[in-house]
Amino acid sequence: SQELEQSPQSLIVQEGKNLTINCTSSKTLYGLYWYKQKYGEGLIFLMMLQKGGEEKSHEKITAKLDEKKQQSSLHITASQPSHAGIYLCGADNAGAGSYQLTFGKGTKLSVIP
Amino acid sequence: IAGITQAPTSQILAAGRRMTLRCTQDMRHNAMYWYRQDLGLGLRLIHYSNTAGTTGKGEVPDGYSVSRANTDDFPLTLASAVPSQTSVYFCASSKGLEDEQFFGPGTRLTVL
Known part of the structure; x- marks a missing residue:
């Protein structure tokens, strides 16, 4: 079965700083x-x-999928306290249109004002 | 109801008791899922349902059963609860196979 590894496991950043979370399959x-x-x-x-190679953005969050489709990154620009939480990546199992997601263990983000 | 709801919000249960966690969605989604979330293990799929009338086993199905009598409801039953089933349970639904899953607020279950 597919395994997803997220890094880092936890992250503490100062408000306004940029950060990246990785998800490797x-x-x-x-x-x-x-x-x-x-x-x-x-x-x-x-x-x-x-x-x-796909990249999507929503407000200050950008996610990318690498060309080989085995790693994704989530980048937050100018972090705010509202960004704090646990970020999880989930992957489609099997690849045959299966909707059974496997999840990483999550990355806990804390943003210090 | 708007979206996906779960009940109860939390429950403390004696080992050996039977418990049903409820999940209802009003989005007419075909697929529904039950996950458990445990510290250090992340989210793991328990059971899923493609459409009303069908169910399937996920990664950790033992000790759990589900039914899908209609589109909206997907209850999860613990026939005889054990302490290892202490967890936070999330129900989710999706419109189709390749659509994002929408999650309920979760049920925190403690089995003593």
């Missing part, structure tokens, strides 16, 4: 999803990437 990524979770709450969908 043991297999080719056919669909890569980024979610954000706040403590005690459900997951909020951020972005989905499918094509090698």
Whole structure:
């Protein structure tokens, strides 16, 4: 089965700083999803990437999928306290249109005002 | 109802008891899922359902059962709870195979 490794496991940044979270797969990524979770709450969908080299942005968050489709990065520009939470990457299993996602263990982000 | 809801929000349960976690969505999504989230292990799929009337096993199905009698509801049942089932449970749904999954707020379950 597919395994996703996220790095770093946790991150503390000063408000206004940029940061990057990585998600590396043991297999080719056919669909890569980024979610954000706040403590005690459900997951909020951020972005989905499918094509090698694809890059998507939403407000100050940019996600990229590398050409080989085995690694994705999530970049936050000028971080704010509202960005704090746990970021999870999820990957489409099997690649045959399967919707059973495998998740990384998450990256905990703290933003210090 | 707007989106996907779960009940209860939290529950403390004695080992050996039966428990059903409820999940309802009003988005007419075909697919629904149950995950458990544990520290250091991330989210793991328990069971899923492609469409009403069908269910399938995920990564960690043992000790859990599900049913999908209609499109909106996808209850998760623990027939005889054990302490290792202490976790936060998330229900999710998606419109189709390649669409993003929408998650409920979660149910925090403690089995003593």
